Amino acid sequence: MPSAAVDYARQNYPRFLSELKTFLRIPSVSTLPEHKSDVAAAAAWLAEEMKRIGLEHVEVIRTEGHPLVYGDWLHATSKPTALCYGHYDVQPPDPLDEWKSPPFEPTERNGNLYARGAVDDKGQMYIHIKALESLFKAHSGKLPINVRVILEGEEEVGGEQIARFVREHPERLKADFALVSDTELFAPELPTLCVGLRGMIYTEIEARGAMVDLHSGMYGGAAPNPFIALAQIITQLKDSSGRILIPGFYDDVEAPSADELKAWKQLPFDEEHYRKTEVGSPVLTGEPGYSVLERTWARPTLDVHGMPGGFIGAGAKTVIPAKAVAKVSMRLVPNMMPEKTFAQYKSYVQSLTPAGITLDVRLIHSGEAIVIGTDNPYIEAATRALRQVWNKDTVFIRGGGSIPIVGDFERHLKIPSVMMGFGLPDDNLHAPNEKFHLANFYRGIESVIAFFEELGR
Amino acid sequence: MPSAAVDYARQNYPRFLSELKTFLRIPSVSTLPEHKSDVAAAAAWLAEEMKRIGLEHVEVIRTEGHPLVYGDWLHATSKPTALCYGHYDVQPPDPLDEWKSPPFEPTERNGNLYARGAVDDKGQMYIHIKALESLFKAHSGKLPINVRVILEGEEEVGGEQIARFVREHPERLKADFALVSDTELFAPELPTLCVGLRGMIYTEIEARGAMVDLHSGMYGGAAPNPFIALAQIITQLKDSSGRILIPGFYDDVEAPSADELKAWKQLPFDEEHYRKTEVGSPVLTGEPGYSVLERTWARPTLDVHGMPGGFIGAGAKTVIPAKAVAKVSMRLVPNMMPEKTFAQYKSYVQSLTPAGITLDVRLIHSGEAIVIGTDNPYIEAATRALRQVWNKDTVFIRGGGSIPIVGDFERHLKIPSVMMGFGLPDDNLHAPNEKFHLANFYRGIESVIAFFEELGR
Numbered sequence: 001m002p003s004a005a006v007d008y009a010r011q012n013y014p015r016f017l018s019e020l021k022t023f024l025r026i027p028s029v030s031t032l033p034e035h036k037s038d039v040a041a042a043a044a045w046l047a048e049e050m051k052r053i054g055l056e057h058v059e060v061i062r063t064e065g066h067p068l069v070y071g072d073w074l075h076a077t078s079k080p081t082a083l084c085y086g087h088y089d090v091q092p093p094d095p096l097d098e099w100k101s102p103p104f105e106p107t108e109r110n111g112n113l114y115a116r117g118a119v120d121d122k123g124q125m126y127i128h129i130k131a132l133e134s135l136f137k138a139h140s141g142k143l144p145i146n147v148r149v150i151l152e153g154e155e156e157v158g159g160e161q162i163a164r165f166v167r168e169h170p171e172r173l174k175a176d177f178a179l180v181s182d183t184e185l186f187a188p189e190l191p192t193l194c195v196g197l198r199g200m201i202y203t204e205i206e207a208r209g210a211m212v213d214l215h216s217g218m219y220g221g222a223a224p225n226p227f228i229a230l231a232q233i234i235t236q237l238k239d240s241s242g243r244i245l246i247p248g249f250y251d252d253v254e255a256p257s258a259d260e261l262k263a264w265k266q267l268p269f270d271e272e273h274y275r276k277t278e279v280g281s282p283v284l285t286g287e288p289g290y291s292v293l294e295r296t297w298a299r300p301t302l303d304v305h306g307m308p309g310g311f312i313g314a315g316a317k318t319v320i321p322a323k324a325v326a327k328v329s330m331r332l333v334p335n336m337m338p339e340k341t342f343a344q345y346k347s348y349v350q351s352l353t354p355a356g357i358t359l360d361v362r363l364i365h366s367g368e369a370i371v372i373g374t375d376n377p378y379i380e381a382a383t384r385a386l387r388q389v390w391n392k393d394t395v396f397i398r399g400g401g402s403i404p405i406v407g408d409f410e411r412h413l414k415i416p417s418v419m420m421g422f423g424l425p426d427d428n429l430h431a432p433n434e435k436f437h438l439a440n441f442y443r444g445i446e447s448v449i450a451f452f453e454e455l456g457r
Numbered sequence: 458m459p460s461a462a463v464d465y466a467r468q469n470y471p472r473f474l475s476e477l478k479t480f481l482r483i484p485s486v487s488t489l490p491e492h493k494s495d496v497a498a499a500a501a502w503l504a505e506e507m508k509r510i511g512l513e514h515v516e517v518i519r520t521e522g523h524p525l526v527y528g529d530w531l532h533a534t535s536k537p538t539a540l541c542y543g544h545y546d547v548q549p550p551d552p553l554d555e556w557k558s559p560p561f562e563p564t565e566r567n568g569n570l571y572a573r574g575a576v577d578d579k580g581q582m583y584i585h586i587k588a589l590e591s592l593f594k595a596h597s598g599k600l601p602i603n604v605r606v607i608l609e610g611e612e613e614v615g616g617e618q619i620a621r622f623v624r625e626h627p628e629r630l631k632a633d634f635a636l637v638s639d640t641e642l643f644a645p646e647l648p649t650l651c652v653g654l655r656g657m658i659y660t661e662i663e664a665r666g667a668m669v670d671l672h673s674g675m676y677g678g679a680a681p682n683p684f685i686a687l688a689q690i691i692t693q694l695k696d697s698s699g700r701i702l703i704p705g706f707y708d709d710v711e712a713p714s715a716d717e718l719k720a721w722k723q724l725p726f727d728e729e730h731y732r733k734t735e736v737g738s739p740v741l742t743g744e745p746g747y748s749v750l751e752r753t754w755a756r757p758t759l760d761v762h763g764m765p766g767g768f769i770g771a772g773a774k775t776v777i778p779a780k781a782v783a784k785v786s787m788r789l790v791p792n793m794m795p796e797k798t799f800a801q802y803k804s805y806v807q808s809l810t811p812a813g814i815t816l817d818v819r820l821i822h823s824g825e826a827i828v829i830g831t832d833n834p835y836i837e838a839a840t841r842a843l844r845q846v847w848n849k850d851t852v853f854i855r856g857g858g859s860i861p862i863v864g865d866f867e868r869h870l871k872i873p874s875v876m877m878g879f880g881l882p883d884d885n886l887h888a889p890n891e892k893f894h895l896a897n898f899y900r901g902i903e904s905v906i907a908f909f910e911e912l913g914r
Contacts, residue, residue: 216788220786221744227762231687232692238685303677304688305767310763355739356738401674
């Protein structure tokens with residue numbers, strides 16, 4: 001039998017949807033200066049909404065960038081405290097002519113709501129707000145647990161302000177766990193919790209040869225070529241089968257548990273379908289002996305993202321550039337330390353320095369992998385809640401990329417994150433015709449209600 | 458004893474220099490649209506000058522780009538015909554603040570004339586005009602040989618118009634040899650003829666992996682990386698010692714003659730000085746077993762000029778690009794055919810295609826190497842003339858790059874070029890403070906006079 005809060009939610013879904021549309025009409029594109037006031041308007045709109053539903057200490061926190069929005073309710077003595085995180089900024093909508101309906105005019109089609117930000121992340125963060133509203137209403141203005149809400153307006157541009165706030169004011173966000181709804185279901189109808197993220201180190205190798213750019217007619221055959229040097233180095237970083245050759249690189253890799261691997265094997269995933277529809281290359285690549293999910297979730301990888309330098313225009317210019325750069329990153333898995341991996345990498349790259357070349361190997365940024373135990377009480381409660389709503393067992397997945405805020409919460413607040421997302425793989429994040437499947441919006445609200453009620457028992 | 462023409466020249470050097478300065482004040486920068494009328498003014502100025510000294514059929518030939526200037530004098534029955542080539546356009550002068558005197562205000566310092574175009578090529582082409590004037594004056598309006606003069610205004614932007622004119626109107630340029638003064642003395646006081654130029658093929662290898670750009674967090678470990686693929690290919694094109702690995706690549710290489718090699722060994726050339734002052738890398742590179750002059754003049758080479766694709770901005774973007782390109786060129790030496798070399802290269806590169814990658818290997822442009830026999834009668838006459846003026850044996854050098862017009866003359870007019878240049882290695886071509894050593898301007902005029910008188914005997 002649904003709880004009073006779920007009942008309330010169900011009776012109010014038409015209004016919740018209408019409010020979400022109002023929110024989505026604010027073009028809060030964080031990267032575009034001309035939308036600065038829209039981002040501020042979205043923050044103000046949220047603050048009003050948070051006060052209206054019953055949150056306390058609601059505040060639009062000014063920063064050097066876009067504002068944060070904070071609110072809390074902390075009267076559930078001896079109950080745990082949740083930190084609800086979300087972001088109210090969105091990606092730019094271009095290319096505009098590929099949208100079937102205008103990006104900032106939310107439109108329903110086939111059970112989906114189309115708009116920029118529908119799923120990433122306005123729709124998902126609004127799930128938290130509407131779940132809290134339903135709980136307040138059903139419990140006479142009380143919540144079953146303590147809640148802090150922190151919302152940021154620049155996730156799409158790097159999240160610098162919230163990272164600083166977390167670092168500098170951890171006491172203001174004191175909680176037992178964070179709830180982050182900015183991920184996806186592994187497949188439709190499959191309740192999903194993301195319990196691992198790869199870390200990374202992002203580096204540049206700068207190769208310098210001659211002191212100035214030289215003409216390959218005059219100097220070809222005598223001057224070192226930085227691109228050829230970088231090619232030689234890159235080729236020695238990873239063998240043709242995909243195995244990384246940096247000495248010691250795999251030493252600390254922590255393999256997923258047997259249970260986790262077994263669970264991944266049961267996920268509905270078809271490598272050939274993935275190859276055809278998502279990657280589109282003649283074959284997939286990567287380390288032999290591992291499935292695609294293992295290779296993208298649980299194995300470290302190395303990629304080259306760009307090689308600035310020399311001549312990149314159309315046609316021919318016969319320069320031997322004085323220098324060239326390779327942007328090389330590695331994805332790390334649990335138990336690999338970014339500092340140690342970078343040191344191994346740097347020392348190995350330097351040992352490969354070709355004749356005539358001087359190298360500079362630098363770290364641009366790094367982050368540790370994160371793995372959240374499924375025996376964590378918050379994950380356990382979330383799993384029970386999801387079962388109530390979806391009537392299915394939760395699948396535990398990992399993500400190949402990083403969600404920096406989850407790392408910040410772990411590092412500075414010492415709390416785990418429950419990554420409970422309700423997007424779908426075809427929701428067109430960052431692309432035209434972004435959508436949110438409305439059934440998932442509603443089930444998301446019920447899932448969060450059930451989750452907080454579980455924790456309040 | 459100097460000839461009457463040389464006497465005339467010597468008496469008129471101050472006026473010749475003053476005229477050259479007038480010519481250099483016209484900022485005929487061919488690449489900048491705002492200087493279009495200046496380029497036209499330089500052409501008109503030259504046409505007037507050519508009429509004034511006694512050339513006939515003088516014409517400013519309109520083209521789709523900057524004009525050509527033509528003139529001739531063809532009354533020396535049974536004597537050879539010279540085609541004097543030069544270009545009156547110049548490189549842009551920037552960076553302006555590095556010039557010690559304004560680039561278009563010719564200024565004498567320490568026996569040099571400083572100005573943009575002083576040596577490349579206005580000063581050197583004006584040598585031809587002043588030699589012809591001196592010969593006309595000393596021989597009652599006649600020349601010892603037949604002469605055609607063709608001057609172009611877009612050598613610095615690719616020379617497309619003159620290439621087309623040579624191809625489409627070879628009869629209008631019918632001659633026995635061309636005289637090209639757009640090269641350098643090997644060292645000060647060392648009369649020099651350039652008798653060989655390397656050819657080239659300039660290519661692009663495009664590597665395509667996924668159908669769209671992918672995020673390395675989500676797809677790293679499954680999607681092929683075009684940069685890593687290109688690195689693997691490039692590394693297999695040339696070994697770490699500098700030897701090119703394309704099967705058959707060296708099959709047709711024609712080595713310089715023993716005499717030529719012996720002569721090169723006697724040139725005043727210090728590899729360590731060259732490394733320090735010109736290249737500046739920790740060591741020089743290139744094929745083992747060959748001197749720098751051999752490697753840059755007489756050995757084929759392979760260089761990478763740029764690798765467009767992916768992310769080249771500052772900082773980090775974790776894209777696995779759908780495609781990346783390597784711009785790869787090879788310098789060719791005599792007897793290597795560009796078509797054949799490209800076919801060998803393309804087939805070899807394709808055989809290296811990494812898993813998951815599709816390659817497109819394309820030719821951007823190509824040109825054959827040129828070698829001009831030193832037993833050629835025009836080279837022999839030039840050598841005798843240079844001995845008269847410089848009182849030294851001529852050194853025969855090659856150039857590592859190409860001078861496309863020399864190839865066009867050979868291909869379409871079937872004539873050899875006498876590359877008799879009077880620049881110095883430190884004349885700052887294409888750079889701030891371009892200069893022409895005035896003694897070389899004067900000796901250049903005397904050398905051309907002596908050359909034409911030799912041929913007229």
